[in-house]
Amino acid sequence: MKRILVAGVSGAIGGALAAALLARDEESGEKSIVIGLCRDPLVVSEPLRSHSRLTLLVWNAEDERSPEAVVKALEKLVPAENGLDAFIYAAGLLHDGALFPEKRLEELQASSLARAFAVNATGFALLAQALLPWFRHRDFKRMVAISAKVGSIEDNHLGGWYAYRSSKAALNMLVRTLSVELPRRCKPIACVALHPGTTDSALSEPFRQSLAQLQVHSAIETAENLLSVIEKLTPEDNGRFVSWDGSSLPW
């Protein structure tokens, strides 16, 4: 993979993915470039932020005009005819000052649902739409949405987390729907939803105690796990919901 766009590069998993991609290339001698999208480039930690082959572009999943600004800036860095090899969507929202996962129906709020859908689902679809001209080339390309197992409808036995679960289920449906259209327009391609496994990050931090029984990976471990799945993808994987170890998850 030579030209990779990572949305959510300021996050633990997005940042670790970008760092791992750039480090791999240093080992192999292949000089790839990473375009990282985030709300505030200053939040991206060093030394990643200053890496010579990383370009940071400002993007906000909650601003529907943001993809247009991204493609304008991208056109100057990588003309559409040169194409991208991979688009990895690693942005996600589970909680912030104004939003926390619901335990019961009474906690459901229209604003939380709307924000979770904007960041966890709509942001991916609008970027996929804007980036389409970069996916028309003949080489194999990967479109990867970092999803979550809790977005699985079949696997939902615990309930709760209405906004996060339903927005990740929506993300999964967007992936599956794109996986039908994209091969007609951008062959060869694999568009997949990828569960990263429980990972130590700001997103999982408030649940650290309840996660104690689960296997929790560092972001660096997760990035390695995810890259080994992403690198092995083939057109036959198009439309799958995959876990960090390469196994299939139920939709």
Ligand SMILES: NC(=O)c1ccc[n+]([C@@H]2O[C@H](COP(=O)([O-])OP(=O)(O)OC[C@H]3O[C@@H](n4cnc5c(N)ncnc54)[C@H](OP(=O)(O)O)[C@@H]3O)[C@@H](O)[C@H]2O)c1
């Ligand atoms: N950690 C886990 O255990 C776990 C488990 C299952 C799935 N996941 C998924 O993995 C992905 C990465 O999560 P993480 O653990 O790395 O969490 P994280 O460290 O909190 O990163 C979240 C990322 O999403 C970005 N983001 C949030 N709101 C945004 C907005 N409005 N516009 C643009 N970007 C926005 C954040 O940007 P800012 O820096 O600007 O806030 C940050 O880059 C998410 O999709 C998450 O749902 C994580």
